[in-house]
Amino acid sequence: MRAYRLISHESPPSIIDCEAPEPKHQELRLKIATCGLNFADLLMMKGTYQETPALPFTLGMEVAGIVDKVGAGVTGFNIGDRVAVFGGQGGLAEFGCFDAARAVKIPDSMGWTDAAALQIAYGTSHVALDHRARLQPDETLLVLGAAGGVGLTAVEIGKLMGATVVACARGADKLQAAKQAGADHLIDASTQDIRAEMKKLGGADVVYDPVGGDQFTAAFRSCNPEARILTIGFASGDVPQIKANHLLVKNISVLGVYWGGYLSFRPEVLTGSLSQLMEWHSQGRITPHVSNILPMERAAEGMELLRTRKSTGKVVITIQDI
Template identity: 45%
Template sequence: MKAVVVDRFGPLEQLRVAELPDPTPGPGEVVLDVHAAGVNYPDALMVQGQYQIKPPLPFTPGAEAAGIVSAVGEGVRHLKVGDHAATFTGTGAFAEKLLAPAAQVTPLPPGFSFDIAASLTLAYGTSYHALVNRAQLQAGETLLVLGAAGGVGLAAVMIGKALGARVIAAASSEEKLALTRQHGADETINYASEDLRARLKELTGGQGPNVVYDPVGGDYTEAAFRSVAWGGRYLVVGFANGEIPRLPLNLPLLKGASLVGVFWGEFARRDPRANVANLTQLARWVGDGTIRPVISERYTLEQAPEALRALLERRVTGKVTLVP
């Protein structure tokens, strides 16, 4: 099989596509013929050795995939050869075949898109966990989403609307903001040309947003936190800007507000049943059209460096996938 290989931690351009032996499932494992693999920001960090988890070298990156089960190990009961399925494995998805623990593989309903299934787990799972489990976002509250046109940001916009919130989307261009409006944003802020705090004050009558969803970090974090409503919840999702911000700790005190960490991968590991329930709800919403995941571009395995570079440079809207 063909697979993307990381021989050493370093620049994205050092990725290569190699011929590797086809995997064979052991007890409790399955092999998935990959039809689409989601491309995510942590994948790029992992290749460069900048993620909190460093796999043993060499390894194949790619956290999530969807495809068709081609081999089943002993003891697997809920899957059979020919089933369409999706999985989150953390690594290994940028390949023609993926070996996965059967417990982490979910059968897909008939007709469910491989592209969407390969993009649902991390981005939408993260955003659902953040807004529902961590922030406990309520209908009628105001949600501010930073980086709102990216993979997790756009997911947060859609999920926020599905939960009945008023959604304010912030992004760096009018093109990106137009995409957020197409998917439910009630108001938008171009933080490249508008003052974030002043615009938030205007849009919320001086009250501020109840929940802030921040996958970006960097310069806008403090301004957004200073704008949060009394008793607000600030979701720390990631640092796509590349800079981990520092906040004066008097701000949570003065606002009676909470800084809330969001680590979906660890949540999924510690509470798999709750994670499955979240993903089941997301699949229902996809099925009935409540949320409409956006796949903006598809890349080949050979184009993996290009896909990851686009993520790091924040040129991606919605989600992108690799198609072996």
């Protein structure tokens, strides 16, 4: 099989020919159709992600495909089932073996591209806004990085949950994507003052932040009493330092969100969330925004789109026709 594999953190990954893996106990082997790219893939390439596998390894965190083989002890799945899996690695290959507990069956109405694009981005936003922040219909949600892979899903889900959604992104094109996802108000981070604009809108009750840096600081200063700030990631490269005494003044809560972390201590949070998302998709209430669909030969180009923030929504790699 072909796989997009990283051999060294000092050199870029490349497509190599290697043996297809065999499923171990409680594992499924998938013939992979599509793989969604994520900012975490870039961190893994540098060796700075909190769960970077040992070298060498195949990149690709979330996949969709057909069950090709079933390992011992697996129940509930059969050869030929269409499934999506958050594997954490191994997705940019023609075949991959994954823990069956991480797999969910794909509705007949869901195509391969949407299946690969939905899990991490929508899952992160749904768990963050519903499980962590307990977003309410009468609240104002400020989404930073609103045109990115997770940002657009936060706009869409926040609107579904009944909140007033303010989308913050850089440039008219990205703001237009956020508007199409349902944003009520738009802030151009490259030309407008986030704090001043939010003051006009009555302040933020919940902040969704995958960016960090100066935007976190501006959003923090625009919070209403008892606001909740969701720290999703730090795409700016700047991890903000929070002064604890500033939290006291308005009784603000800062909540960390690491979607994949729930697999180790409360997996039912993820499975319940994914079930809700699959239902919404079947009902036509959510539609993954995929800005780029590329073949595996252009995986490096897809990674560069993420690194330079030139994509909106998701970048999906097509591995093979199924």
